[in-house]
Amino acid sequence: MSVPILKQGPFLIATIQAALSDAELQALQDELSERVGRHRTRGVVIDVGAMDVLDSFATRSLRVIADVLHLRGAKTVIVGVQPGVAFAMVRMGLNLQGLSTSLDLEGGLALLSNGHRSS
């Protein structure tokens, strides 16, 4: 599994290092789904800080992963969207609607813990 997944209490943290192929994203989705079920995970943080491009394919894939995890009982937070990447996504008309976002890992975990953003 090319994406490292860490367990932090009731949460899982997946750190995507670089652009993932179709197959790799499918594998990530399957792995997270399986682990969420196994650990009865409430929340998953997906860190995209290392991704320098989030195109329509990647965005769609993230949304699919979040939907699948939601059906499995876990909330997903996307963290680490780079400023340039956020700008590009918005210019294109892409959004992560329905997905929670936070600036970084700490913020993401706080969001999952409190159900709202940390102070």
Next chain:
Amino acid sequence: MPDQASRARIAEQEEGFKALWAVYDQHYDDVINQLMQRVAALPELAALLSAMSPEELAAQRDRGKERLRSAIEEGHWDDYFAASKADGAKYARAGLSFTAWTPLLFEFRIAVTERLLEAYRDEPESLRQSLAALNTLGDVAFAVLGQAYLEEKERVIDDQHSAIRELATPILSVRPGLLILPLIGVIDSQRAAQITEDLLQGIVEHRARAVVIDITGVPAVDSMVANHLIQTAEAAGLMGAEVFVSGVSTANALTLVRIGLDPRRLNTVGDLQSAIEYADRVLLGDLNGHAAATAAEPAR
């Protein structure tokens, strides 16, 4: 500098200029004093001249007299008008308004005309010629000075515009997690993109979770600005920060409604204080920021 037509006009009136100078030379200091009294009633100009010592003022007066003499008697008009041009530029650089210095030229004509009428009371031909020369002098000096003033003023304004454009986007970090971005002036597409970039970078640097963009200082909010605000808000959202736009005047609000802005795409609030209050609630996390701004407010 005077154009061909003006130079021709001056050349034709050699006699007239000599008649003019004969009188003006005699009364030069008086005329200047009269002008100075007029200046005292023109606050902008008075401020400019008060910066000079009496010696400097006297020296300036003497130089001016010599320049005019040299022009009329020896034909050195270029030097004379070069000084007019310099004056025009100086007034523009000093920030004088157009009406600050024009009364001075009018006063000049009046002062010299009075003395010409007195001196050539019994010499109608000399009177006619000298008055005509005075008119020419006044017209050409006005045109040269005015042109220099306008050109310098445009240059000053261009410089100011460049300076405004080059100003770094003012991003204020008022408390942990909260950024305030006061937008001022006309925002063109290029500046808008720069502002968005700077703000997103600021969100990373300050780890902001709430941003208030105040548009009180933006004169006209059109669809381009509105779209940029929406894009900025959405991009900030992707980075976990909630954006509130404050300072939306009634006029701007009407414009936004008319261009079809979907109110769900932008959290707008009337004033900065309210926006900061909403932002605080986001930071304290007691309400989802978006819901707070768009939920119906009970009457205060």
Next chain:
Amino acid sequence: MTTTTTLSVRLESDILAARQHGREVAEQVGFGGSDLALIATAISEVARNIVVHAGGGAILISELADGRAGIEIVARDDGPGILDVDLAMQDGYSTVASLGLGLPGARRLMDEFTIESQEGHGTTVVMRKWVRTQPV
């Protein structure tokens, strides 16, 4: 003389190569931070379009120096072609579930964008972006 690199695009890994190369060229041309992301994303979209719908093609990346500095990306494929280009350029249009926003999205990122497609003859997309300069 503009420098042009041609990259063959057939597999998914070629998408990554194309956009990384595009980013490098854009950096050389003098594009700043967020423009690099815009250009890389636009290349990603058109490259993916080739891989998913055309089965193969090429991407040509050129430096432009036409009085001002810029970058040109040509995405050419010999696929089945788009039946109705106008329809395809509308947001949300999709022949296959995965088409989605690709081309209209890419257009919004670039300064110039043209697309030519003939059924049975493939598709050519030409995109250009210019380095932002401060007006004098």
